[in-house]
Amino acid sequence: MNERVIMIVGPTCAGKTGVSIELARELGTEIISADSMQIYRDMDIGTEKPTQEQLAAVPHHMIDVVEPAEDFSAGEYLRTVSPIIKRLHDEGRVPVMAGGTGLYVRALTEGIFDGPDADWDLRAKLMEDSPEALYKKLAELDPETAREQDPSNVRRLVRALEVCINSGKKMSQLREESTKPLPYEFIKVGLYRDREELYPMIEERVDEMMERGLLEEVRGLARRGLSRTALQAIGYKELIAHLKGEYKLEEAVELIKRNTRRFAKRQYTWFRREEGLKWVDVTGSGTAEEAYEKVRKVLRDAGVL
Structure with a gap:
């Protein structure tokens, strides 16, 4: 036990x-x-x-x-x-x-999954896009993570994109590697x-x-x-x-x-x-x-x- x-x-x-x-x-x-x-x-x-x-x-x-x-x-x-x-x-x-x-x-x-540190400049740039555009971009980069997201939750969409862009890996892949x-x-x-x-x-x-x-x-x-x-x-x-x-x-x-x-x-x-x-x-x-x-x-x- x-x-x-x-x-x-x-x-x-x-x-x-x-x-x-x-x-x-x-x-x-x-x-x-x-x-x-x-x-x-x-x-x-x-x-x-x-x-x-x-x-x-x-x-x-x-x-x-x-x-x-x-x-x-x-x-x-x-x-x-x-x-x-x-x-x-x-x-x-x-x-x-x-x-x-x-x-x-x-x-x-x-x-x-903790992910990379926050990138506030990138976040500000991403926030200029509409929720629809953010979701579409995430679906292209990481379809698995996109399916788990609320398309209207801008904060989560931005974070997922930030992780993908700054790490060069899919968030779903990083999460699987690091979550224990x-x-x-x-x-x-x-x-x-x-x-x-x-x-x-x-x-x-x-x-x-x-x-x-x-x-x-x-x-x-x-x-x-x-x-x-x-x-x-x-x-x-x-x-x-x-x-x-x-x-x-x-x-x-x-x-x-x-x-x-x-x-x-x-x-x-x-x-x-x-x-x-x-x-x-x-x-x-x-x-x-x-x-x-x-x-x-x-x-x-x-x-x-």
Whole structure:
């Protein structure tokens, strides 16, 4: 049997942080974050990083890894966490992963094709073409990849063309050559909360973030500069737009709430496609301990605990 990695996944506000800490305490292990925005230093309030108390209770990895002006790919994530997982296994411990970034989870369980570095000049040139022209060009260069693409998804079409042009190889060929999953047994648990409970929790969290100084955090980060990835973070992009005069503050806050609700829905959709994932309904669990008891039962029934 392969060595195990336990994954606690699900949408924002589902309670992943609290549950993963309870689990890591019981197992005497460490937590690896699977959140693509918590890797950025100083993006603290808007990404809802674990508190200093929580970080002191259980060692965490993949939090505060890079500067906000840097990009960080799923391939880099995979390369960084692989030795952490190996060390924990060598010590006889089962790593606990927690987060809502589906691409990070898939990078570990299925492997990922990282591809050449971004070529922003080429991207800008390609973006001048229509979606139809981009799709036709991709179909000529790499028919297999073209068949997998949404003809209206310009971002993905541009990336596929960028890879083909800069590498001189088909993206499908490169993906086949480089995509290898990690050799572990992944125990995947998804936390589910009913929408009627989750959405008010999201709105309350956004209000709390604003009270804790999210606007000031964003103002300081905007002066320093953010990477293209960090600029897409919910809570940051809306408040940056407010600072540019595009929205009133109240409008920006409502946009954050709306976009977070939509993001949670997309997270559910993504993880429902994740093979072998066991869903645990934590609706009504007012504390991390209550939610963990439900998760614990599922893990115990599966022979993990």
